[in-house]
Amino acid sequence: MGAVKDFVKGAATILPEIRKPIRKPSLNEKLIWTALAAVIYLVMAVTPLTGIPIGAQSQFSYSSVIFASAQGTLMTLGIGPIVTAGLILQLLAGSEIIKVDFQDPDDRAIFTAATKLLTIIVIIVEASAYLIGGLFGSIAPTASVAIFFELFAASVIVMLLDELVQKGWGIGSGVSLFILAGVAQKVAWDAFAPIQVQITTGVSQWYGAIPNLISQAFAGNAGEAFLRENASQFPSIFGLIVTVIAILIIVYVEGMRIEIPITSTKYRGFAGVYPIKLLYVSNIPVILFSALTANLSFFFAYLWKIYDYNNVNPWFNYLARYNMSTVTAADATPLNYQPLNGSLIYYMTSPNDILVPHADLLRALTYVLFAVAFSVMFAKIWVEIGGLSPKAAAKNLIGADVMIPGFRRSGASVEAILAKYIPVITIIGGMFIGLLASLTSLFGVFDTGVGLLLMVDIIIQYYQMLVKEQLETMMPRLGSLLGRT
Secondary structure, three states, rough: OOOHHHHHHHHOOOOOOOOOOOOOOOHHHHHHHHHHHHHHHHHOOOOOOOOOOOOOOOOHHHOOOOOOOOOOOOHHHHHHHHHHHHHHHHHHHOOOOOOOOOOOOOHHHHHHHHHHHHHHHHHHHHHHHHHHHHOOOOOOHHHHHHHHHHHHHHHHHHHHHHHHHHHHHHOOOHHHHHHHHHHHHHHHHHHOOOOOEEOOOEEEOOOHHHHHHHHHOOOHHHHHHHHHOOOOOOHHHHHHHHHHHHHHHHHHHHEEEEEEEEOOOOOOOOOOEEEOOOOOOHHHHHHHHHHHHHHHHOOOOOOHHHHHHHOOHHHHHOOOOOOOOHOOOOOOOOHOOEEEOOOHHHHHOOEOOOOOOOOOHHHHHHHHHHHHHHHHHHHHHHHHOOOOHHHHHHHHHOOOOEEOOOOOOOOOHHHHHHHOOOOHHHHHHHHHHHHHHHHHHHEEOOOOHHHHHHHHHHHHHHHHHHHHHHHHHHHHHHHHHHHHH
């Protein structure tokens, strides 16, 4: 273990790094740096890779919200390497496979350096896998080399922007900022996009739901804008209504919690509450489910083309089966085709919209059931390995010198109290986010249900951080006023 620490310390000396500010930036300065990071991300998200069309679809498009990625652009990898590296090390630390004392500055610095080093390794692996796996189709070797270095450089920039924001130059974290920017951009684009698209031969409409409504109203066909004929491809007013309702539900549920009274054993007279939110595990379970289905889709599509394109193994069709009429043996990009009826991956993925004619309601039902079941399973797993179990929460409370009035100040008694609530809240919360994410996707919500969950959660976090920053800015003034009285 000591050799690994020495290696990480050595690597940290050559890794790119953003220095902490010498003085604490003002709130306005933090807002400027945060906005600059968001603008750089949005610019890279519309900058195409060499010879690759923007928006080239793949099975990884399912996870584009989670990883704030944009297919065919410099942001094809998005924050995926950062999230993957951080998740791996957090799981290793949470399960105590690696021993990390986050109270020790040296351990914390080594952990941060290890995360950065692993992020760069993941960038190299993912960029190589995308090219070798044929995500961008059949391309020349020189173009492959250029795309690899473009993806590598863009991902390193994203890593440094995240570090810039986290080290105090900005507000929050770059990961949250980029997810918020990506989802908000997609929702705003679906609602207000002022461009025309071809619906059928010779028929064009405005892409955005609201411009289309205005156009249809002037033409005397306002009802057609409510639920568009191609609602699965183009946003409608119904989808906008569902999006607004979903956001309001998420905001309401975010405030639902059980509050356990606590008092301090160190500071006499201090009393407060320990909140256990309904969304105790936040969005992690549905994120993991989305990542699972995305990776299974990629893996099955790749295996299907290699082993079952010519029906070599008919049993494989029960796992995955794709549209053979549009795939040729010479096609180097099997990843943009949707699974066909009758396979496991078909029933695990969303049909996207059940309001279109001839929608597969059975697929919609199984997708919801899979989403709920896996969300509950991942919620229970994450509570145990993410340091959120009753035992871990009780240890944190005891370590913070607080106790629950009327009960002994011991880990066992506090754990017994928390065990009455946390397991039940975990299951209910997992079921709720699984249902919300799957149902909103089925009814044409803008972006995805997962995206809306993330967007609202991040906005609430930013609101709380801005309130805290404003209070910290005002405290010196309040102190001077109190000193005069």
